[in-house]
Amino acid sequence: MLLILFSSIFIIPVLIGWGKIMENVSGILFQGISGKILSGILGISLIWTLISFFIPLNIYVEAVSIFVGLFFFFRNRLYGEFYQFSKKDFILFSAATLIIMLAGSYYPYILDHFGYYIPTLQWLAEYGMVKGISNVDLTLGQMSVWHIFQAGFSNFSDPFLRINAVLLIIYTIYIIERKNWIHLCFLPVLLLFSQSPSPDLPVIIFSLIILNELTAGNRNTALLFAFSVFVFSIKPTMIWLPILVFLHSVFIFKNNFKPLLLGILILFLFFIKNIWTFGFPVFPVAIGDLGVSWKPNPEVLKISSQFAIMKTYDMQYTYEEIQKFSTSDYIKNWLFLAGIKSKINILFILSLAVFSVFTWIKKRKLITLICISLLIKGILVLAFSAQYRFFIDIFFVIFFVLFHEYFNQKKSMIVFSVLSLFFISMLSFPALIQKYIPSFRVGSFMTGFEKEQLYKPSTYEYRQFNIFKIGNFKFNVSHNYPYSFDTPLPAVTPFYIFDDVKAGIFPQLSDKNDLKKGFIWKKMTPEEKKEALKVINNIKNTDK
Numbered sequence: 001m002l003l004i005l006f007s008s009i010f011i012i013p014v015l016i017g018w019g020k021i022m023e024n025v026s027g028i029l030f031q032g033i034s035g036k037i038l039s040g041i042l043g044i045s046l047i048w049t050l051i052s053f054f055i056p057l058n059i060y061v062e063a064v065s066i067f068v069g070l071f072f073f074f075r076n077r078l079y080g081e082f083y084q085f086s087k088k089d090f091i092l093f094s095a096a097t098l099i100i101m102l103a104g105s106y107y108p109y110i111l112d113h114f115g116y117y118i119p120t121l122q123w124l125a126e127y128g129m130v131k132g133i134s135n136v137d138l139t140l141g142q143m144s145v146w147h148i149f150q151a152g153f154s155n156f157s158d159p160f161l162r163i164n165a166v167l168l169i170i171y172t173i174y175i176i177e178r179k180n181w182i183h184l185c186f187l188p189v190l191l192l193f194s195q196s197p198s199p200d201l202p203v204i205i206f207s208l209i210i211l212n213e214l215t216a217g218n219r220n221t222a223l224l225f226a227f228s229v230f231v232f233s234i235k236p237t238m239i240w241l242p243i244l245v246f247l248h249s250v251f252i253f254k255n256n257f258k259p260l261l262l263g264i265l266i267l268f269l270f271f272i273k274n275i276w277t278f279g280f281p282v283f284p285v286a287i288g289d290l291g292v293s294w295k296p297n298p299e300v301l302k303i304s305s306q307f308a309i310m311k312t313y314d315m316q317y318t319y320e321e322i323q324k325f326s327t328s329d330y331i332k333n334w335l336f337l338a339g340i341k342s343k344i345n346i347l348f349i350l351s352l353a354v355f356s357v358f359t360w361i362k363k364r365k366l367i368t369l370i371c372i373s374l375l376i377k378g379i380l381v382l383a384f385s386a387q388y389r390f391f392i393d394i395f396f397v398i399f400f401v402l403f404h405e406y407f408n409q410k411k412s413m414i415v416f417s418v419l420s421l422f423f424i425s426m427l428s429f430p431a432l433i434q435k436y437i438p439s440f441r442v443g444s445f446m447t448g449f450e451k452e453q454l455y456k457p458s459t460y461e462y463r464q465f466n467i468f469k470i471g472n473f474k475f476n477v478s479h480n481y482p483y484s485f486d487t488p489l490p491a492v493t494p495f496y497i498f499d500d501v502k503a504g505i506f507p508q509l510s511d512k513n514d515l516k517k518g519f520i521w522k523k524m525t526p527e528e529k530k531e532a533l534k535v536i537n538n539i540k541n542t543d544k
Contacts, residue, residue, distance in 0.1 A: 222259035
């Protein structure tokens with residue numbers, strides 16, 4: 001907890017300083033400390049994205065960035081804006097911050113933390129954005145902008161990777177500044193994302209903030225659209241947000257396309273980033289083939305697509321079984337999966353139905369545009385991979401629109417207090433979840449409270465691995481563990497080794513003397529196939 005506090009005290013002024021720089025360049029997103037912080041997040045994320053094409057996001061990049069941010073923070077005396085908080089505001093802020101630091105200090109339990117987040121951060125911090133990295137591990141092709149942001153602070157400002165806890169503190173500042181108290185109801189639920197650099201947290205928070213600004217009549221379309229595209233670049237399933245801001249600009253403010261220029265430039269950078277790491281403009285969709293030499297093998301993409309379909313049905317059916325479904329089976333089996341996923345899926349459909357009826361009754365332009373945007377997102381999710389983690393943000397948005405006029409400060413404080421107690425208890429005593437909601441699988445990876453958390457966040461260490469070489473690629477594989485979260489780079493996840501060998505290919509260095517020049521895939525020679533089978537046998541034997 002203490003070290004999360006130090007990270008927050010260090011990082012937030014840096015972001016405020018960068019926010020001031022951004023305001024001088026592109027204008028004010030909205031007034032207040034939180035407006036500067038969000039502008040700072042946008043600016044520094046885009047700069048680090050550009051930098052990572054050429055050099056790693058190492059300690060030197062972090063040190064220079066921090067110096068610049070702190071210089072502007074103190075030169076412009078931006079610390080003075082904190083004095084605008086009243087005594088009651090400060091008490092609320094302190095209480096919420098204490099809860100956030102406690103929640104953020106627990107062990108990470110989201111599986112993507114080990115299989116995707118940490119390996120991504122390692123590559124960014126040690127090598128930067130590597131061309132064709134998806135050939136080593138397909139999930140690395142995502143290289144979310146949020147992980148670029150986290151990687152830039154991972155060397156010494158936030159070595160325990162609790163940037164999401166810092167973001168929750170920033171969200172608290174926004175809530176107090178804007179006095180829109182319904183956001184307090186969301187804060188306790190979002191504590192579940194505070195232990196890992198999950199991109200789900202920032203996209204939920206940023207979408208709620210943009211939604212709040214639209215509701216409040218913020219007319220800065222250029223920056224709102226740019227920020228909405230930035231949210232999309234963090235997680236493309238947020239496609240509804242830039243659609244909403246665009247429709248809002250056209251149909252409510254009657255703007256032309258000129259204010260959208262900055263957002264279009266960010267979108268272009270997003271496409272370039274994906275092409276560089278994945279080979280296609282939008283991960284993981286193999287659409288827009290430019291014929292680059294480092295794009296993933298078609299067979300590997302096919303296997304990934306089949307896996308995504310099985311994940312839609314919570315791995316309760318094989319791909320072959322799903323292929324035999326009739327149209328009614330597709331719908332019925334998805335709605336009535338065994339376990340909690342079924343309830344979430346049904347709630348998703350009901351929420352959209354209720355919100356559509358609400359929209360028809362209200363007949364307000366903004367609500368209609370929100371409904372249209374969410375329906376577009378819902379259709380796309382259902383068409384590609386209807387996993388609950390891809391549409392969870394919709395629940396927050398619908399709740400906000402339905403009840404933001406109902407929840408005053410008193411009601412929101414009551415909900416915040418009750419839910420905070422509930423979720424902290426859930427994190428502290430995970431056996432209750434494991435007993436009463438066994439189908440909520442992530443609950444089985446929660447470990448409860450340890451007194452060491454009062455000083456530093458809990459983290460896992462493993463560091464057991466084997467070294468192999470196939471062709472010109474020498475790599476590390478975690479020993480008797482399915483993920484490579486702290487395996488030295490270059491590391492390959494066992495799952496992808498199996499997929500590659502099944503496809504008869506294996507990643508190779510574009511330049512055998514320079515890993516930074518990236519990866520391509522090549523068909524294995526007979527000798528390389530023998531080496532690959534030895535690797536697989538070694539992995540299987542250690543798994544036993």
